Amino acid sequence: MRLGGRIAAAVEVIEDMDARRRPVADALKDWGLAHRFAGSGDRAAIGNLVYDVLRRRRSLGWRMGAEDAASLVFGTLLDGGRDAGGLAGELEGDRFAPALPPEERIERFLTADVEWAPAAVQADVPDWLVEPLRAALGEEWIEEARAFSARPPLDMRANRLKSSREAVLAALAPFGAAPTPIAPQGLRIPPIEGEGRHPNVQVEGAFQTGLFEIQDEGSQIAAELCGARPGEAVLDYCAGAGGKTLALAAAMGGEGAVHAFDSDRQRLAPIWERLNRAGAANVTVHSPRDDLSPLADAMDRVVVDAPCTGAGTWRRRPDAKWRLGEKQLLRRQEEQDNVLDAACRFVRPGGHLFYVTCSLLRAENAERVEAFLARHTGFALLDARLLWADRFPQAGPRYLAEEIGEGAVLTLTPRRTGTDGFFFAALERRG
Numbered sequence: 001m002r003l004g005g006r007i008a009a010a011v012e013v014i015e016d017m018d019a020r021r022r023p024v025a026d027a028l029k030d031w032g033l034a035h036r037f038a039g040s041g042d043r044a045a046i047g048n049l050v051y052d053v054l055r056r057r058r059s060l061g062w063r064m065g066a067e068d069a070a071s072l073v074f075g076t077l078l079d080g081g082r083d084a085g086g087l088a089g090e091l092e093g094d095r096f097a098p099a100l101p102p103e104e105r106i107e108r109f110l111t112a113d114v115e116w117a118p119a120a121v122q123a124d125v126p127d128w129l130v131e132p133l134r135a136a137l138g139e140e141w142i143e144e145a146r147a148f149s150a151r152p153p154l155d156m157r158a159n160r161l162k163s164s165r166e167a168v169l170a171a172l173a174p175f176g177a178a179p180t181p182i183a184p185q186g187l188r189i190p191p192i193e194g195e196g197r198h199p200n201v202q203v204e205g206a207f208q209t210g211l212f213e214i215q216d217e218g219s220q221i222a223a224e225l226c227g228a229r230p231g232e233a234v235l236d237y238c239a240g241a242g243g244k245t246l247a248l249a250a251a252m253g254g255e256g257a258v259h260a261f262d263s264d265r266q267r268l269a270p271i272w273e274r275l276n277r278a279g280a281a282n283v284t285v286h287s288p289r290d291d292l293s294p295l296a297d298a299m300d301r302v303v304v305d306a307p308c309t310g311a312g313t314w315r316r317r318p319d320a321k322w323r324l325g326e327k328q329l330l331r332r333q334e335e336q337d338n339v340l341d342a343a344c345r346f347v348r349p350g351g352h353l354f355y356v357t358c359s360l361l362r363a364e365n366a367e368r369v370e371a372f373l374a375r376h377t378g379f380a381l382l383d384a385r386l387l388w389a390d391r392f393p394q395a396g397p398r399y400l401a402e403e404i405g406e407g408a409v410l411t412l413t414p415r416r417t418g419t420d421g422f423f424f425a426a427l428e429r430r431g
């Protein structure tokens with residue numbers, strides 16, 4: 001495909017996604033099925049254009065003075081280093097190419113200073129999120145929010161049960177993988193540049209034989225902070241496909257017991273194959289109908305990686321930023337309270353409960369912890385900054401911390417920790 005066809009395809013996908021209010025991944029997949037002639041390079045380039053627009057659609061529209069999909073796609077191309085004259089030349093005679101925006105719009109786009117735009121435009125978020133983000137991210141919330149508009153890296157975790165970070169680094173050397181700065185087993189391939197795409201590391205022998213997993217460094221950090229040790233009994237109450245379960249099992253060196261539970265069998269389904277590949281033999285998977293009562297009051301650690309809005313993953317799922325609404329946020333809060341109430345009864349006296357989300361919003365994070373503490377006086381909040389200092393002494397305090405009573409909770413962000421947004425709180429059941 002030539003550039004004009006790729007631009008037209010990106011416009012079609014964005015319009016389809018908007019018209020049918022559906023996830024961008026579905027719209028891209030449908031486009032691919034209907035255009036089987038498109039090669040993998042075309043698909044990657046179209047995907048990049050679409051995702052780049054979605055990450056910054058508000059500021060692109062403001063600068064262009066137009067919000068139609070074609071204007072936004074041209075905006076990302078201009079930001080990507082193409083000049084208007086070059087683009088016009090490249091698209092000349094290309095019958096698939098949408099018309100370039102008029103010259104005065106391009107001029108406006110190139111000279112507009114987003115610092116003069118309303119705060120929500122600068123931050124590239126919907127208006128209603130201004131106050132929640134300010135409350136969560138503090139004075140520098142606009143810079144923090146902007147960092148969610150960047151392309152993300154591809155992060156992986158070396159599986160200590162089968163390999164080492166050094167060995168996996170050697171296996172992934174052709175892809176430019178390097179150690180991540182904080183998590184001890186993390187590896188990173190930098191964000192995509194230009195029209196490229198990340199290598200499909202899942203077809204590598206090292207992946208197929210379980211030497212590493214794909215996992216954002218923020219998720220690795222959250223699992224590390226749970227501090228699971230060999231020989232302990234740990235319940236991962238919202239195990240889903242097992243990202244944290246696998247990290248916990250590896251941290252325990254395969255010794256002790258990890259119980260993985262989820263209320264949704266569909267979400268849990270991939271865990272079996274992943275456990276197998278990783279050689280995580282000390283994990284018992286419990287499906288929704290299982291009787292968990294034998295585990296009550298018996299777990300050293302219970303991890304609640306709660307269902308949330310995913311507001312911390314906007315770099316990877318930028319369409320979610322524009323779809324998120326107040327109703328969804330309220331629904332998630334109710335689920336979070338319920339899941340914490342259900343999970344806490346498994347913590348043994350003196351044991352620990354960890355609350356993790358991949359959201360930034362206080363309503364899903366600190367406020368849920370405060371509400372939990374008010375309902376459960378037998379639990380006390382720990383100072384998670386101390387856990388961080390113990391686990392990552394070299395990293396320094398890069399997180400955002402909020403003090404609640406005598407304890408403190410942590411938020412990781414792309415700007416501070418270079419990870420997806422994650423929230424972490426640790427509570428202790430009084431002995």
Ligand SMILES: C[S@@+](CC[C@H](N)C(=O)[O-])C[C@H]1O[C@@H](n2cnc3c(N)ncnc32)[C@H](O)[C@@H]1O
Pocket residue numbers: 219237238239240241242243244245261262263264267268305306307308335338339342
């Ligand atoms: C953020 S995801 C978990 C991701 C997973 N821990 C990982 O690291 O890959 C949240 C999970 O919570 C599960 N969930 C939602 N409500 C639940 C409940 N009441 N009890 C247990 N699990 C629940 C969802 O099915 C979903 O899989």
